[in-house]
Amino acid sequence: MTPSTTPPQAPVDADSGARKGGTLRGGLASALADRGREHLGTLAAIRRNCGLASLERQLAGATRSSEVMEALLAITRDLVGPGPAYAAFTDDDGDTIRLLRRGTSGIQSRVLPPAPTAEPATAPPRDASYWHHVLRVARDTFASPAEPDDDAWLTLPLRTFEGTLGILGVAPTDKAVAADVAEGLRMAVDLSAEALQRMRLRQERDALRRGLHDAHAQIERLRERIVLSESLASIGELVSSVAHELNNPLTSVIGFAQLLQTLDVQEDIKADLAIIDSEARRCQRIVQNLLSLARQQDQDLAGVQLNEMVHRTLELKAYSLRIDDIEVLTDLAPRIPPVCANPCQLQQALLNLVNNAHEAMVHARGSGTLLIRTEPAAIDGHPAVRVSVIDDGPGVPPEERPRLFEPFFTTKRPQNGTGLGLAISRQIAVDCGGRLQLDESYTAGAKFDLELPVYQETPPADAPIAAEHDALRSPAGARVLLVDDEVDLVDLVTRVLAEDGHVVEYAASGRAALQQLATHDYDLVLLDLRMPGLSGQDVYRVITQDFPGLAHRVILTTGDTVCSPMSAWLQTVDCPVLEKPFNVAQLRALVVSTLEAQRVI
CATH class of the missing domain: 3.40.50.2300 (Response regulator)
Structure with missing residues (x-):
């Protein structure tokens, strides 16, 4: 059996191994750092995009310019940090300059005081330089010792195709603003400028709609006035025709009654003839009053006995007031001088006031008391005469008083009034050098005071009509x-x-x-x-x-x-x-x- 052998091992260099380990760890750390920066950048980009998307949603639902600019200031915190930020812009009225500041305690708001010489013809154009100046005023207005110096501020005007609508000023936490952060700010400013532009266009559109609606309403009022004028003209022609038909037989009744009174007849017959004569003359006055109301061409001023005009007006209304259970009281000063007026127009003004009082009392409770009073007065220190038409109806509500004398303003149903009576009556008073006003201190109903200047020339006396016998x-x-x-x-x-x-x-x-x-x-x-x-x-x-x-x-x-x-x-x-x-x-x-x-x- 052959024994195994182990190849010889090379000697290990400890310093070399350490270097390799350090390089590996350094590279890993650098890679991790790069990955971290990329991750943070991605997160920042996500936050910016989410913030811009959120801003866009807020701007879509904004209904006031201040809401747009407050949303813009809010997103600057996410983009450049919690440092102070300012905004200046034109408010919704189109004239007021509003200043906003975002700080640690929230958003402050103030209105830029108008310049002493800021007349429309001399006001400076609101271009970029103007808004930079306004931003400086805003910083001075909200001055804080902790705010950065001038060179730390980044300003971005809000530009649209119609011009510059405002400006944004921010002090970033990092003086060196990254390109993507600057781009995010620019996008936020552009979105806000577009929102302001859309809001302004909506306001102009709404103003045009209101103007169109008002124009239609005015056209309709003019149409109604034309129809009313045509109706009044037709009524005038009808009155003229009826007056002619009535005046002929009245002439015969009056004349024959007077002739018969000259005959040698019994006293009781003479008394009856006198009644016929008197009543026929009353009919004559009624017809003449109707004719006077229909005469619109006579505009000359003359001396008019106001008490006599009151009696003539009440004669016209006597029947309708009586059947509606309206008690008529008069308190007429006996020796008042004649007033300067046109007789026909004065009677029209009095009739309008009596009609209004009549209708108010009947509508309120079906009856009432009408009081007409004449008394001396003064207009700007000059002698005048006042006639007051007083009723015990519901009075005039406070909310209706400012519009009471406006043409076509009425609280009646369309078939009951045109809203012209008081307006015409006031104009008649003004044309005569007088005035018509509501006595707002009177609380027991309504009290209208018509004041007319005293006629300065002595009016010619009426030619005396000789008695029949003489x-x-x-x-x-x-x-x-x-x-x-x-x-x-x-x-x-x-x-x-x-x-x-x-x-x-x-x-x-x-x-x-x-x-x-x-x-x-x-x-x-x-x-x-x-x-x-x-x-x-x-x-x-x-x-x-x-x-x-x-x-x-x-x-x-x-x-x-x-x-x-x-x-x-x-x-x-x-x-x-x-x-x-x-x-x-x-x-x-x-x-x-x-x-x-x-x-x-």
Whole structure:
């Protein structure tokens, strides 16, 4: 058996082994360090991406600019560390500059005070240099001794295609900001700028929508106003027609009642005739009030007796107030001077106030008390007169008072009001140099005070109307042509003028009148303007052309002076107008004055 042999071992070098072990361990440590750095970088990148994704989600749900900038400041902590960060931006109103600071205690917010000379025409453009200046103001505003020096700050403007909307300033923990961190900041700033831009575009879109909605609402209000104007014009024409139809028989009723009172009849019959006369005159005033309300063309100011206007307004509303159980009280100062106003417009203003009080009381409890008071007052130290319309209804709620006099503002149902009454009434007061206001201290209902300046000139006194028994009689023997299609009125005028010794001939139409004018001479023509066929206007034009010597001896009679064309035409003619319903004294007085004027000529 051959014995085994072991090959000889080389001698071991201890120093060489140690070197190899150290190299192996060093390489392993370096590899581990590199892997660690790569891992940390990957984790940081993941955090940045997650933070940016979270920022994007927050920005998508933001509804205010401050929410966008607070979210941007929050992500800077993850990107550059817990050091201070600032943001300056335009607030949602488009004008205010808001400053934010993120510190260890959270986010602080302040508004940048406006510059003393920051007028719209001289305000600096909000470019990058402007925002760098604002950022410096922000740092001075939130000054803290622990904050880094100027060279430690990184600033990033928020730029969009419309310009610079703000700026971000951060003080990174590491002065040397890695490229990927800087890129993350840039991405966060860009996302925030886009969010601000989207928000601004949404605000502009919403503003355009609101403007479009307001424009549609205004168009609708204007359409309603046009419809209302057309309706009022139609009502005016209807009032004119109704007034003409009423004034003709009223003239006959008043005239015959007055004639009968001159006869030798029993006293009780005279008393009955006086009642007929009085009630017919009341109907006359109602018709005249309706015509006054429909007259919109007369804008001249004059001296108006306010108490008389109150009585005329209440006469118009007497029936409706009575059936709705509204008690009417008046407290009218007896010796107040005339006020400066347009009579028709003043009556419209008073009627609007009475209507509002009436409706408020009826709607609240179905009855009430209306008080109208007149008293001396003053406007800016000048003498005036105040008329107060007071009701015991629910009053005007405080939240409605600021809009009370706005056109088209109403709390009534659409079919019950247009919202123009108080606005028109206030404008009427202003046009007269006065004012209309709600007495907010009055708590027992509603109290509106209409104050008007005192008329400075002495208004001309109304021409006295002679009593029937003492009426001025014209010289007898005048030959009169009466042109009218109302038989009863013709009978009345013929009897009155015949009593004065005149010879009256009658024509029932315009054509018949022209035929008689062509064959006879007349001293005077009483010509009704509204007749079927050839109108009184047409007849008068023929008279001025073919019978010029007779043109100034024509008295025009009409029960319709509210129609704008008719009123305008009457302003152009140079002859007297006798408005129906007229009484016997008015007829006689005008006939006398017309005939006497021609004799003087």
